[in-house]
Structures are given as C-alpha cells and as structure tokens.
Amino acid sequence: DADVTQTPRNRITKTGKRIMLECSQTKGHDRMYWYRQDPGLGLRLIYYSFDVKDINKGEISDGYSVSRQAQAKFSLSLESAIPNQTALYFCATSDNNYPFYEQYFGPGTRLTVT
Amino acid sequence: AQTVTQSQPEMSVQEAETVTLSCTYDTSESDYYLFWYKQPPSRQMILVIRQEAYKQQNATENRFSVNFQKAAKSFSLKISDSQLGDAAMYFCALCPLEYGNKLVFGAGTILRVKS
Numbered sequence: 001d002a003d004v005t006q007t008p009r010n011r012i013t014k015t016g017k018r019i020m021l022e023c024s025q026t027k028g029h030d031r032m033y034w035y036r037q038d039p040g041l042g043l044r045l046i047y048y049s050f051d052v053k054d055i056n057k058g059e060i061s062d063g064y065s066v067s068r069q070a071q072a073k074f075s076l077s078l079e080s081a082i083p084n085q086t087a088l089y090f091c092a093t094s095d096n097n098y099p100f101y102e103q104y105f106g107p108g109t110r111l112t113v114t
Numbered sequence: 115a116q117t118v119t120q121s122q123p124e125m126s127v128q129e130a131e132t133v134t135l136s137c138t139y140d141t142s143e144s145d146y147y148l149f150w151y152k153q154p155p156s157r158q159m160i161l162v163i164r165q166e167a168y169k170q171q172n173a174t175e176n177r178f179s180v181n182f183q184k185a186a187k188s189f190s191l192k193i194s195d196s197q198l199g200d201a202a203m204y205f206c207a208l209c210p211l212e213y214g215n216k217l218v219f220g221a222g223t224i225l226r227v228k229s
Contacts, residue, residue: 033216042118042205042219058216088157092217101147101209103217105159 003027004106006091012112013081021076021109023091030096032074033103034058034066037088046089049074050096081113116141118208120220127196128228134181135191135223137206146210148182148189149217153203162204165189193225201227 004025013019023032030051035043045058047066055066063085067075078085091106117140127133139148150162165173165182173180177197181190193200206220 035217035219040123040221042120042221043207043217044219045216048216090159092159101211102161102164108157108159110157 004091004093004104006089006106006109008109009107010110012114014114015082017081019078019081019111021089021091021111023074023076023106025072025091025093025104025106027093027095027104028071029093029104030071031094032068033092033094034064034074034076035090035092036060037090037108043090046076078111078113081111083113085111086113087111116143116208116210116218118206118218118220120206120223122223123221124224124226126226126228127193127200129196129198131196132192132194133196133225135193135204135206135225137189137191137220139187139189139206139208139218139220141187141208141210143210143212145212146208148180149207149209150178150180150189150191151205151207151219152200153205153222154199154201159205163191196227198227198229201225 007022033048034046037043049068065077089109092103094103119138146167148165152160152162163175177194179192203222205222207217
C-alpha cells in the first residue's frame with residue numbers, strides 16, 4: 001500500500017460548492033503539507049502542519065482551509081469553489097528527524113471547478 | 115524571499131545522449147538543500163537527486179548528476195545516456211532550513227526523449 005494516499009484522485013465540481021480533499025499517511029511523520037500545481041507555476045504551498053496542534057498558512061492560502069484530524073490525516077477544504085482553483089493538488093509528508101527535509105508526496109488530486 | 119527559476123520550459127534529447135536542465139535560485143539562508151523531482155505522466159512526484167548546500171561535492175545518482183555552483187546559486191541537472199523513461203516534467207526545488215523545510219519549486223522543464 002502507498003505510504004501517502006489522497007482521495008479523491010479526480011473530482012469535478014461546480015462553482016460555489018464546498019469540497020474536501022483528504023490525505024492520509026502511514027509513514028508516522030509529524031509534518032504534512034498541501035501544495036497546488038498549475039502549469040507554468042510549479043508547485044506552491046497552500047498550508048502546512050508540523051504537528052496536530054500546529055497549522056500554518058503557506059504562500060497561497062486564500063480560499064482554502066485545513067484540518068489536521070490526527071497525526072496521519074490532513075484535509076484541505078475549499079469552502080466555496082471557484083474556477084481558478086482548478087489545479088492538481090498534492091499532499092506531502094516529512095519527518096522531524098534527519099533527513100527531515102525529504103518530502104514524500106501523495107499521488108495528487110486533479111480538481112476541476114466548472 | 116526564496117525563489118527558484120527554471121528558464122527552459124521544454125527540452126528535447128535524443129535517446130542515449132546527454133541533456134542538462136538549468137536551475138537558478140535565490141535565498142538569504144546559509145543552510146539549505148536543493149532537489150530535483152521528476153513528474154512522469156502518472157503525475158507522481160519522484161525524488162531524483164538531492165544536494166546539501168554545505169557539501170561541495172556534486173551529488174550523483176546513477177545516470178543523474180548535478181552541477182552545484184553555490185556562489186552563482188546555480189543547480190543544474192545532467193542526465194546521461196537518456197532513456198525513453200526519462201521523459202517527464204522536472205522540477206527544481208529549494209528547501210531553506212530556517213524556512214521550516216518547506217519546499218519552493220521552480221516552474222518546471224518538460225523533457226522529451228526522442229528515439
């Protein structure tokens with residue numbers, strides 16, 4: 001089984017709908033991240049969490065919220081989806097110990113907002 | 115501010131030949147790591163190679179090697195003996211340690227391998 005899983009893998013939704021993307025990991029890592037990938041822009045950090053009680057905004061957090069339900073689970077929500085949130089979303093994890101800089105990515109969620 | 119620039123949106127290479135992908139970065143941090151990630155059509159992010167900034171020796175992983183020029187803030191990836199399976203999007207990423215090991219990515223370079 002994959003160490004970092006994301007559900008759903010693909011999703012089409014309408015403008016104004018609330019949607020949640022879920023991420024689970026079995027690596028036992030404390031640190032978790034949500035990134036968004038857009039053509040020509042690479043991946044950009046939306047939110048990150050260093051433990052269950054620690055949530056931080058990233059570069060592009062507007063329009064998004066997150067919940068860290070447990071060490072292993074980190075969800076990303078779009079409260080009212082808009083078309084420019086159409087993108088590929090990645091969850092990632094990393095350890096606190098050396099080499100803590102190495103991040104492990106989930107398979108990605110392709111989100112389309114119509 | 116932390117930035118990563120990949121100036122080549124797309125590159126092509128003939129199978130079995132060598133190609134170099136460029137990356138420049140900017141950071142005020144003294145301690146950081148640099149990475150190259152590969153993203154094939156499956157869209158999975160795969161770590162190709164990493165370089166610790168305090169190490170002068172260039173990292174090598176089989177057919178993949180880097181040319182790390184710290185003073186110039188340059189971190190290029192060389193792929194030798196290119197294979198069809200190397201065709202993918204390649205991302206350069208910076209991880210300044212004081213930045214909480216958050217990754218800063220470049221825009222990516224699409225590598226096409228011709229048979």
